[in-house]
Amino acid sequence: MDHAAEVLDGLTRVVGELRLQSLEPQLAACRDRLRAGTRVEVAVLGRFKAGKSSFLNHLAGRAVLPIGVIPLTAVITRLRHGPRERVRVHFLDGSFRDIPPEQIRHYVAEDENPHNLKQVASVELELPELKPLAPLEFVDTPGLGSALTHNTEVALNWLPNVGAALVAVSADAPLGEPDLNLLDQLRRHTPTIALLLTKADLLTEAQRAEVQAFVTTQLRQRWDGGLPVFFYSIKPELAWPRSVLVAEFLEPLRQNRHQAGTAILRHKLASLRHQALNSLQLALAAATQVESARAALREKLADERRQFELLRTELALFAREQSARALDTYQTALRPAQAALQAKVTTAFQTQPELGRLRPPRLFDAWRTWLQDWLRRELTELSHSRQEMFLAPLHHTRAHLTRTLQAFHDRLAAHVKAALGVTLAQREFVLEVYEPRAPPVDVAFAFDPAFTSISWLIPMTLFRRAIQRSLLRKARYEVEKNLSQLAAEWRERVAVAIEDLRRQAESEARNELEELERMLQQSPSDAARLRERISELESLPIP
Incomplete structure (x- = not known):
């Protein structure tokens, strides 16, 4: 473990000197693993x-x-x-x-x-x-x-x-x-x-x-x-x-917890050292190349900086397009479910004997309570069972933004290779998908107050079937209305998550560009220090 502490000290110095903030969480995890012992x-x-x-x-x-x-x-x-x-x-x-x-x-x-x-x-x-x-x-x-x-x-x-x-x-x-x-x-x-x-x-x-x-x-x-x-x-x-x-x-x-703990720490340190060495080698190349090569890369990065607004616009347009399409996608996918639910509510309504015995306005109150419970139960189940469909635009956006970031990285890597002769390490972009909670099913409807107030006067012997047909039509309409509302609420929540993905992608691209710009700030006077750091890390055996 003494060797591990030595490697960790060296990595801490490099991360601090080069301001590699993206590696700080891994540094902290290595320290915790070292303290954990067996x-x-x-x-x-x-x-x-x-x-x-x-x-x-x-x-x-x-x-x-x-x-x-x-x-x-x-x-x-x-x-x-x-x-x-x-x-x-x-x-x-x-x-x-x-x-x-x-x-x-x-x-x-x-x-x-x-x-x-x-x-x-x-x-x-x-x-x-x-x-x-x-x-x-x-x-x-x-x-x-x-x-x-x-x-x-x-x-x-x-x-x-x-x-x-x-x-x-x-x-x-x-x-x-x-x-x-x-x-x-x-x-x-x-x-x-x-x-x-x-x-x-x-x-x-x-x-x-x-x-x-x-x-x-x-x-x-x-x-x-x-x-x-x-x-x-x-x-x-x-x-x-x-x-x-x-x-x-x-x-x-x-x-074998001692060996397992050592293996886990070794793995973390090796991963961290690989990333730190790549950053050091890039910084050294920037410090030792002739000024013409440095100037060429500086100009390429400046051009990327000027075009960064175009990248931001591209990310924003794609995110907005996916959000806008989501509602149409949901409504198309839910049409068969609407027909099935309307048939189901018809059967359920016809098997409610108590609704056939009550008089208004108690009939309307009982019908409302029954339908609210039924819709809440059925739509909640549908929301969870179709969650993969509702989240599809979100995962499609993540895949597209990841490909866009990879293309941006590859373009920067080509600039670095052409100017400095250094291969920029592959970067894994991990955009965190924050899948939104299924929206609550909020069933809200009411009868006309004036009609309700005089409904007790209706002779049910003559009008019961007509009232039941009216209640059934309204129940089928409420299925359509609340299903549409559910789709709209899912769309709003997915749109928020898509916007969060866009912000992450923009931040990832900006951070990578800024890191390269910082590397270019290394001067020939920094070369000796950078070589010393590289030699130091390479000579430290991972325990």
Whole structure:
């Protein structure tokens, strides 16, 4: 570990001297990993509803973390062995508070602590039940793509701190592009990653074999050697996946925690040193090239700076176009659903015997209450089941903006290569997709007050069927109206997320251009210092 501290000191000097702010989070993560010694944290990451909290509850032997059908985990939550049960809440101001276990939900659940208004930094749980896995610590992270911007941001910002990682993916919907992107990011921070296919009980044995083959092939195509893959289920009748995970992943990690901790630190340091060396080599080339080469690159960068407004306009136009198209896309896609819901509400209305016995105005009140409940239930289910369709414009925008950034980087790299003869390191642009929350279903309608006030005078023997036909027509209309409103609200939320992506892309491009401009400020008098720094980092062995 002495060698690690030496490497870290050298990297800290380089990052400070060159003002490489983008590397600061990785520096901080390396310091934390060095201080951790033989302690190894196993982070459980994945998308919303992947079963992360349920998995940890099952691993602990009892329900300590809140679970539910809505996004719950809002802050980083750590679980480890302790001689007695203890829950400690750490706040952003540095203070902490011990609480009873039954109050955990008040601090970690989104419905009890929306947008982390209570300013919680993390929650730590010590449980006697985790003794067999001690001293491993487990970290429950907010769900990625949980429809809550701040939850996704918390989880992604925490990635540089990852020790070992279990990426939870539901076995019945294995390995989508968001999962692969998460694995890509994790590989920069740790060598110890496994895929956890939760809810294995939803599949038959034959289906599990099919999923295993599919996932293994996907991983090997993406990365040489692939990754370990484990099934998991919290159902008592399917106990073998837990035994396999413990025996093949967690127990070896526990037994060899010193080697595992060293390997994780080595991986983080090597990744950080590679990026720092590339920046140093670029700075040295800028300091030692003849003035004509420096001037040529300076002019190219100045031209990029002049054209930066065009890039900003291109990003903004594309973002606005995707936002504008979203509503038409939603309405077209939802037309079959509208017809199906109108047929469904017709059947549901006809099977409400109490509505056939009441007189106005109680009839209207009962009908309104029934329809509000029915629409809220049906449209909420539709909103969640069609979430992938609603979010498609957002993910399409992310892919396009990432390609635009890569083209901008390639253009800058060509300028650098032509002027300085240095190959600019490939840069991975990670635009964080903050998937918006499904909008609440707000059903609002009313009858004419004057009509309602005299409706008790209507002779129901003569007009009941006419009134019921009128109520049915209005119910079908309310399906159409509220479905259109749902689409509009989704469009508004997705538009906000698309605008956030645009701002990220613009910031990434500006930061890369400014970093190159700073490199060009190196003068021949800086060359000796830069060579010394390069030699220093290259000579330091990664432990």
